[in-house]
Amino acid sequence: MRVEEGFQQCPYDEQHPYISDPLLSTLLQRVLPEQTFALVNEDLIRFGERVTTEIRHIADRATPPVLIQYDQLGRRIDDLQTCESWRLLKAIAQEEGIVAIQYERKSGAYSRVHSFAKQLLMVGDCQTVFCPLSMTDGAARVLELEGTQGMKQEILSKLVSRDAKSAFTAGQWMTERPGGSDVSQTETTATLPPDCKQGDVPGARYILNGFKWFSSATDSHVALALARTGPVSSGSRSLSLFLVPLRLPLSVSNRDNTSNGVFVHRLKNKFGTQIVPTAELSLEGTEAYLVGPLNRGVKTISSVLNITRLYCACDSLGSLRRGFAIARAYAYVRTIDGGKQLLRDNPVHTAELAKVSLIYGALMQLFFGAVLLLGRVECNVASEDEKRRLRLLTPVVKAFCAEKAVAALEECMAALGGLGYMEETGIGRLIRDSLVEKIWEGTITVLSLDLMRAASDPEALPAYTRWTDGILTSVPSGLxxxxxxPLEFLKSARSMITNLFTKSDSSVPSLVPRPALMLFAYITTAFDLLEHAIWSDENRPRRIDVEVSAEAFRRWVEEAGLREAMESVKVALAADGHRIRMDEMLVYGEKTRIEKARL
Structure with missing residues (x-):
């Protein structure tokens, strides 16, 4: 039989990423004022069309970067060559204002919602271009808060520009070989230059020497880097933050080879995000400019992490959006039972996709809840309670989206059968690229420890409780x-996390933080879904919309894993030394005792 003969599968059509999304538009109607929603809605409709007709095709042609370290004469040139598609995707994101919108602040405190909604539509088709843009956004925020006047005039304006021909991107260099997420072991040093002449530079000039093990934006114009300005014995308390030009003189056109004492050791051979030029860098006499107070680098860079962690969450959520859209589209064209039934009409298949839809919608509510708070904080209209809630939520949103999105993407792949396993569908790349979100900007375990630090603020838990109490008291009688x-069960779950967070750090067992984060995420997401159900009851004219939002809340509380999360916390609370020893034996075997004795 010739390939053109016999059965031919009808192609599926993903349709418009915003108009066809069953959840996003309704959420935006809830969180945005009417006039703001009208403007954002119009922009998303236009931009969604650009995603399907232009951006997707550019992304399909992207190829990994190439590093040429030496020329034919053996001279070190460190020529980093990225593909045209990668550069075009960055340019489009800059033109669309993915970074600029929140600094233009035309929608005030809702500007972050606008920007992240656009990002959500593009993530699945952007080849992880939001990795450098997240760090660009974070760098812009740091310079807005802590930068010198020269930095704001010369650098900040370019980081937030919509003009791709003059716009800058930024990297972030924290990770080093000794510490990974533990920056207290940073080896890179910063010293004042011998002549101490500052000259016409954006800020106090230092010289950096060290090795950065993981730089995810090596083709950027500038980077933020931590370096040691005090004794090693002081750990992270002797680190300062610096703005580092990758090339001198610093200009948009000078972007081919690194200079300024920045040497590219090698490009990383990664499991996913293969289009992103991630490298190991040596800094040898590199000129850099101090940002913020001396020896306060970790605190100064924290505003970067708040932003990049939400970008990570958006990447997880946006990848799931695309995978779910593909699975839905395929269900409309694939027939089963000898061609008598569409997949979309099969109850078993639809039941599995409903589980994916529940996770997608729940993560979206959780994510935009944090985005709303970030926008209010940046526009100086947030209450103290809102600031504390954002501090609690930021590590939780990043960790929970990373944990849940990949598993749901696997179900999207399976929903296409063998076709889903083919590279051409794009789901495989989405899974590979999304897996990094469990690592970038802190693993789930690291983030759980950050949550415990945030919860140690004596005012944090009362702020959270006041928010949840406000939602519970506003539930209409019908609901x-x-x-x-499910409401009674949610209250009992909240009591568990409340009791847990009121313990002192010393009384919390060592195995508790990670399951505590998961439980806190489940509970917070449930309240976000409940808040949406209340809004639907009050504002949606169709009763079916109210029933669907209420059902989403019910299923999340009763079926999605909240009960299991509570049991995990109970197990961790009851864990004693015996369980920890048995963990070691299960993982490492008998020799662990001998190795400990040697230490």
Whole structure:
């Protein structure tokens, strides 16, 4: 039989990424003022069309970067060559204002929602271009808060520019070989130059020497880097933050080879995000400019992490959006039972996709809840309670989205059968690229420890409780009756996390932080879904919309894993030394005792 003969599968059509999304538009109607929603809605409709007709095709042609370290005469040139598609995707994101929108602040405190909604539509088709843009956004925020006047005039304006021909991108160099996420072991040093003449530079000039093990934006114009300005014995308390030009003189056109004492050791051979030029860098006499107070680098760079962690969460959520869209589209064209039934009409298949939809919608509510708070904080309209909630939420949103999105993407792949396993569908790349979000900007375990630090603020838990109490007291009587069982269960779950967070750090068992983060995420997401159900009851004219939002809340509380999360916390609370020893034996075997004795 010739390939053109016999059965031919009808192609699927993903349709418009915003108009066809069953959840995003409704959420935006809830969180945005009417006039702001009208403007954002119009922009997303236009931009969604650009995603399907232009951006997707550019992304399909992207190829990994190439590093040429030496020329034919043996001279070190460190020529980093990225593909045209990668450069075009960055340019489009800059033109669309993915970074600029939140600094233009035309929608005030809702500007972050606008920007992240656009990002959500593009993530699945952007080849991880938001990795450098997240660090660009974070660098812009740091310079806005802590930069010198020269930095704001010369660098900040370019980081937030919509003009791709003059716009800068930024990297972030924290990770070093000794410490990974533990920056207290940073080896890179910063010293004042011998002549101490500052000259016409953006800030106090230092010379950096060291090795950065992981730089995810090596083709950027500038980077933020931590370096030691005090004794090693002081750990992270003797680190300062620096703005580092990758090339001198610093200009948009000078972008081919690194200079300024920045040497590219090698490009990373990564499992995913293969289009992103990630490298190991040596800094040898590199000129850099101090940002913020001396020896306060970790605190100064924290505003970068707040932003990049939400970008990570958006990458997880946006990848799931694309995978779910593909699975839905395929269900409309694939027939089963001898061609008698579409997949979309098969109850078993639809039940599995409903689980994916529940996770997608729940993560979206959780994510935009944090985005709203970030926008309010940046526009100086947030209450103290909102600031504390954002501090609690930031590590949680990043960790929970990373944990849940990949598993749901696997179900999207399986929903296409063998076709889903083919590279051409794009789901495989989405899974590979999304897996890094469990690592970038802190693993889930690292983030769980950050949550415990945030919860140690004596005012943090009361702020959170006041928010949840406000939602519970606003539940209308109709929903109170129909959702009685899940509401009571949610209250008991909240009591568990409240009791846990009121313990002192010393009384929390060592195995508790990670399951505590997961439980806190489940509970917070449930309240976000409940808040949406309340809004639907008050604002949606169609009763079916109210029923669907209420059902999403019910299923999240009763079926999505909240009960299991509570049990995990109970197990961790009851864990004693015996369990920890058995963990070691299960993982490492008998020789662990001998190795400990040697230490």
């Amino acid at each position: 109170q009756e129909s959702l009685h069982a």
